Amino acid sequence: MTKKFKDTSITNIIVKTIILVVLLLFAISYIAILVWGFLTTLKSKASFEFDGNVFGFPSILEPEFYQLKNYKIMLENLDLVVKDSFYNAGKLVSVNIRVPFYMSIYNSIVYALGTAVLSTFVTCIVAYVCSKFKNYVFSSIIYMVNLFVMVTPIVGSSGVLMELLRKFGLYDTLTGIIIPGITFTGMYFLVFYAMLSDLPNSYSEAAEIDGAGRLRIMFSIIIPLVSKTISTVILLKFIATWQDYNTALLFLPSHPTVAYVIWYYTVGGGRSIKPELGSVPIQISSCMILALPIIILFIFARDKIMGNVSIGGIKE
Amino acid sequence: MNKNNTLPSRLGKSKRERDNKIFYYSILLLPILQFAVFYIYKNFEMIRMAFVKAEVAVENGIVYVKESFALFANFEKGIQFLTGHSYLLTNSLINFSLVTIPCSFLALIFSFYIYKKYFLSGAFRIVLFIPQIVPALIFSLLYRYLVTDGYIALTGANMGLLDNMDTIFPTILFFAFWHGFGLNVLLYTNAMSAINESIVEAAQLDRVNVLQEFIYITFPMIFSTAKSLWIVAISGIITDQLGIHALVGLSMSGRYQTLGYAIFHISSDLIRTPYDGTYMNMYELSAFGVFLTLILTPTVAIVKKLLDKYGPSVD
Numbered sequence: 241m242t243k244k245f246k247d248t249s250i251t252n253i254i255v256k257t258i259i260l261v262v263l264l265l266f267a268i269s270y271i272a273i274l275v276w277g278f279l280t281t282l283k284s285k286a287s288f289e290f291d292g293n294v295f296g297f298p299s300i301l302e303p304e305f306y307q308l309k310n311y312k313i314m315l316e317n318l319d320l321v322v323k324d325s326f327y328n329a330g331k332l333v334s335v336n337i338r339v340p341f342y343m344s345i346y347n348s349i350v351y352a353l354g355t356a357v358l359s360t361f362v363t364c365i366v367a368y369v370c371s372k373f374k375n376y377v378f379s380s381i382i383y384m385v386n387l388f389v390m391v392t393p394i395v396g397s398s399g400v401l402m403e404l405l406r407k408f409g410l411y412d413t414l415t416g417i418i419i420p421g422i423t424f425t426g427m428y429f430l431v432f433y434a435m436l437s438d439l440p441n442s443y444s445e446a447a448e449i450d451g452a453g454r455l456r457i458m459f460s461i462i463i464p465l466v467s468k469t470i471s472t473v474i475l476l477k478f479i480a481t482w483q484d485y486n487t488a489l490l491f492l493p494s495h496p497t498v499a500y501v502i503w504y505y506t507v508g509g510g511r512s513i514k515p516e517l518g519s520v521p522i523q524i525s526s527c528m529i530l531a532l533p534i535i536i537l538f539i540f541a542r543d544k545i546m547g548n549v550s551i552g553g554i555k556e
Numbered sequence: 557m558n559k560n561n562t563l564p565s566r567l568g569k570s571k572r573e574r575d576n577k578i579f580y581y582s583i584l585l586l587p588i589l590q591f592a593v594f595y596i597y598k599n600f601e602m603i604r605m606a607f608v609k610a611e612v613a614v615e616n617g618i619v620y621v622k623e624s625f626a627l628f629a630n631f632e633k634g635i636q637f638l639t640g641h642s643y644l645l646t647n648s649l650i651n652f653s654l655v656t657i658p659c660s661f662l663a664l665i666f667s668f669y670i671y672k673k674y675f676l677s678g679a680f681r682i683v684l685f686i687p688q689i690v691p692a693l694i695f696s697l698l699y700r701y702l703v704t705d706g707y708i709a710l711t712g713a714n715m716g717l718l719d720n721m722d723t724i725f726p727t728i729l730f731f732a733f734w735h736g737f738g739l740n741v742l743l744y745t746n747a748m749s750a751i752n753e754s755i756v757e758a759a760q761l762d763r764v765n766v767l768q769e770f771i772y773i774t775f776p777m778i779f780s781t782a783k784s785l786w787i788v789a790i791s792g793i794i795t796d797q798l799g800i801h802a803l804v805g806l807s808m809s810g811r812y813q814t815l816g817y818a819i820f821h822i823s824s825d826l827i828r829t830p831y832d833g834t835y836m837n838m839y840e841l842s843a844f845g846v847f848l849t850l851i852l853t854p855t856v857a858i859v860k861k862l863l864d865k866y867g868p869s870v871d
Contacts, residue, residue, distance in 0.1 A: 249765050251765045251766065251767060252765055252766045255766050255767060256669070256674055256675075256766065259665055259666070259669045259674075260669070260674070260675060260676070262662075262666075263666060263669060263676075263680050263684075264676075266666075266683075266684065266734070267679070267680055267683040267684065269734065270683055270684075270686045270687065271683065271686075273695070273698050273699065273702065274686075274690065274694075274698070276698070276702070277694070277697075277698040280701075288705075289705075292709055294705055294706050294709035294710075295706065295709065295710075362586075362587050362590075365583055365587075366583070366584065366587050368583075369579075369580050369583045369584060373576065373580050376577075376580055378580075378584060378588075382584075385591075389595065390784075390787075390788065391787050391788075391791075391853075391856050391857075391860065392849070392853050392856070393790075393791030393794060393795060393848075393849060393852050393853070393856070394599060394602075394845065394849050395794050395795055395815075395816075395819055395845045395848050395849065396602070396819055396822075396823075396841045396842060396844050396845020396846070396848065397598055397599065397602045397842070397845055398820075398823040398826075399605075399823060399826050399830060399838030399841045399842060400598055400599075400601050400602045400605060400838065400842055401594075401598055402826065402827070402830065402838070403601075403830065403838065404593075404594075404597070404598055404601065419590065419594070420594045422587075422590055423587075423590060423591060423594065423595070424587045424591070425591070425595070427784075427788075453575075454575065454576070454579035455579065479688070479689065482691070483691035483692060483693060485693065486801070486820065489824055490823055490824060490827060493827055499691065499693065502693060503693055503802070503805075506693070506697055507696075507697070507700075507801075507802060507803070507804060507805035508805050508806065509805060509806070509807075520701055520705060523697060523701075524697060524698065524701070527691070527693055527694040527697050527698075528694065530691050530693060530694060531690050531691055531694050534689055534690070534691065535689070535690070538689045542682070
């Protein structure tokens with residue numbers, strides 16, 4: 241066995257130490273700011289804003305600490321009044337609708353889960369047929385189109401997309417926000433393509449000899465083989481979609497998502513509408529609630545998220 | 557006679573080929589249809605709208621739109637907007653030079669440290685990924701209160717760093733830098749861990765130091781990953797909102813906006829008034845988008861060519 245060479249030169253030690261110090265600064269700052277944020281959610285408005293207890297510990301005697309009062313106030317007040325327009329007897333009518341917070345949670349779950357699952361599935365099966373049937377003309381076209389889409393930045397098309405969705409009657413609907421996202425293009429196409437190209441044909445050939453059809457081979461053999469990567473990509477996409485408030489702001493004006501509601505009440509102008517949500521500790525509490533599902537997912541699926549994806553292929 | 561050339565065998569082959577084709581095209585049908593509508597049609601429509609103007613009339617609450625050919629009028633409006641707000645491009649380029657490039661460089665260095673499994677590397681790998689896991693809105697808000705309430709409490713200043721016109725832009729740039737490289741670290745470390753260990757061991761026997769190993773072995777081996785990320789990052793020049801939206805909402809002073817933020821701001825203005833926005837209508841926005849795309853696409857192509865030509869070789 242080769243004995244590993246350990247470089248103890250001055251260059252090595254200096255370089256490692258400098259990187260270590262910088263890394264420590266970043267790591268400590270990420271953790272410290274989250275801890276500070278969490279402690280702030282346990283402080284009262286008076287303590288934070290008037291007594292100047294910005295960096296100190298919360299008082300255990302205040303209900304904000306022992307009753308988690310800020311979280312309660314926040315959950316009771318995150319409903320949102322939105323404007324909806326529709327035609328009634330040929331006339332455009334606008335009405336105000338109060339959307340309870342649980343509906344925002346529902347919208348977020350449908351949007352994040354729908355987009356993540358469907359787009360990952362579509363990307364995977366398109367990558368599969370393109371890697372399996374490389375000699376078909378569409379396979380190379382799709383591969384090239386994907387590269388083109390990835391390196392061609394197109395901006396300013398959101399106005400057109402709004403019009404397009406309006407024409408289809410899909411604007412301001414959950415279906416209308418999910419369908420444009422179910423595309424096979426993007427980085428994950430390359431990830432699936434590289435991995436599926438590396439799979440030996442012997443698996444599907446053996447199944448074919450046993451009489452399995454192509455769909456059965458795909459669903460019973462190929463997809464289980466790449467299930468780890470599929471779940472990783474779904475998780476990454478879910479996380480990205482769950483925290484996306486921009487899309488909801490543009491395309492779901494009367495069906496707010498959790499991320500949008502929280503953005504609206506923290507920086508989007510909603511503070512003046514609901515003064516009870518205006519204090520700093522409550523504002524931070526509302527943000528913490530946005531992180532909760534993602535932190536739970538991360539705790540249970542950390543290894544999947546961190547280890548399975550690379551642009552050149554997949555590490556299994 | 558060749559056994560594979562018999563009639564039943566040929567019939568079997570053609571049936572198999574036919575089944576393959578049916579399977580292939582039926583799988584691709586819906587994804588291609590989706591792509592045709594939401595990419596090809598959408599972008600062609602954007603190009604068409606770039607050359608069109610609209611007259612709008614409202615009768616009995618119903619909106620009637622009459623479109624006519626506008627030649628380059630919408631492009632002129634877009635170019636006027638850009639020249640009248642030249643700071644948008646300047647700010648975007650400052651962001652690219654001071655945030656995107658240094659972040660990418662640091663991500664490479666940090667990934668190398670983690671890949672080499674130096675002291676605390678496992679913990680760093682997780683902690684550096686935190687900004688990707690914890691919603692950006694949370695980090696933005698915490699940062700915002702830290703540099704306003706926190707800064708005032710610490711220094712006794714009259715106003716926070718985001719309230720002061722002299723400090724707002726550097727404060728936002730610092731946030732983007734501090735928050736910006738989690739996913740890159742993940743992709744780089746995964747790419748580095750795929751490097752063949754025997755190459756590294758051979759180099760170590762030749763007593764290369766850590767810098768030489770990075771420059772001559774690790775970086776060339778992961779260059780294709782780095783290249784992909786850099787090319788995507790160039791697109792960020794016109795799309796990156798710099799986190800402004802999450803830090804200060806829609807009320808950011810124009811002087812410190814980036815192109816990405818301005819475009820989003822214009823788009824959000826079109827939700828209710830697509831034909832008559834405050835800054836541009838949707839036809840003018842389309843022309844503006846086409847114009848920016850026409851500038852950036854060749855830039856991306858040139859950078860890709862240069863990276864292909866002058867980038868390090870695996871050999």
